[in-house]
Amino acid sequence: MRTAFSNALVEAATQDERVVLLTGDHGYALFDEFRKRCPGQYINAGIAEQNMVGVAAGLAKAGLRPIVYGLSAFIPVRVLEQIKIDVCYEKLPVVFTGDGAGLVYSTLGTSHQSFEDIACLRSVPHIEIMSPCDAHELTACMRMALRAEGPVYLRMGKADVGQVHASLPDLRRGQLVRVREGHHPVALIATGSMVKAACALGDELAASVWSAPWIKPLDTRQVAELAAGASAFVTFEEHSAAGGLGGAVLEALSETRPLPMLRVGIGERFSQTCGSYAHAMREHGLDLASVRERVLPFAARWKAS
Known part of the structure; x- marks a missing residue:
């Protein structure tokens, strides 16, 4: 996925000289090709993320198309106030990219793990939130983000869990993308890295699986249409179960x-142990075996009813 991100950056910058990449002293190898092809469109702002957002806001007001890159624990969490006041208040077209979202930086602990970023931004006006599940969705999301008239946050997990789509999907603003068709009365909706787990369970249950590349806005009409043909929903996310995709779907359904x-996600806790990414996913109950233990009994209950 990170290779697709790098390629999308180069594609955007070579086609539009207004595209400027700002990074907070991260991703040197990731940006080697970008710096080679577009050296005048690259700014290393150093470990000064709040200032970097202010610079990006100024560039956007001058007519440029800034892309702000950082770890999701820092972009957007550390700079939430600057995103709110400097960018969203004026609806400026800045793309924020949060890399390593979720539990990927498992060995670095709570300071670098990020499972509250979506929740932090969902209540900030005027910003859209994207969460692609694979390289194809990321490429499509990047192209749409750079066409947006206002601010966008694009959330990326660093772990490569494999492709979901065979080619670039036809994304439409706010809409879910069906990745598996089934006949089970429980529909599965997932975002980011958890789409692969949802697909595996969809195969077991013969259930429909939907990817949510857009968390905000979420097409509430489409959610209502899905609900009309389902008995229950399961949502999956490598994010807090509160305030993320599950919360957005629940709010849409309530109306x-x-x-x-x-809602399959991270509960009311921080990581307590140190280990690999797979270890962190097990600790928080997001590995396939743990998720299966929760989802299959729930799905069986609603199929029986």
Whole structure:
């Protein structure tokens, strides 16, 4: 996925000289090709993320298209006030990219793990939130983000969990993308790295699986249409179960057609042990075996009813 991100940056900058990349002293190898092809469109702002957002806001007001890159623990969490006041208040077209979202930086502990970033931004006006599940979705999301008239946050997990789509999907603003068709009455909706787990369970259950590359806005009409043909929903995210995709779907359902729903995400806790990414996913109950233990009984109950 990070290779696709690098390629998308180079594509955007070579096609539009207004595109400027700002990084907080991160991603040197990631940006080697960008710096080689577009040296005048690259700014290393150093470990000064709050200032970097202010610089990006000024560049946007001058007519440029800034892309701000950092780890998601810092972009957007450390700079939330600057995103709110400097960028969102004036609806400036700045793309924020948060890399290593979720539990990927497992060995670095809570300071570098990020499972509250979506929740922090969902209540900030005027910013859109994207969460691609693979390289194809990321490429499509980047192209749409750079066409947006206002601010966008693009969330990336650093772990490569494999491709979901065979080619670039036809993304439409706010809409879910069906990645598996099934006939089970429980529909599975996932975002980011958890789409692969949802697909595996969709195969077991013969259930439909939907990817959510957009968290905000979320097409509430589409969610209502899905609810009309389902008995229950399960949402999956490598993010807090509060305030993320599950929360967005629940809010949409509450205003249209309330349904029973299981939210698979990170609970009210921080990581307590240190280990690999797979270890962190097990600790928080997001590995496939743990998720299966929760989802299969829930799905069986609603199929029986």
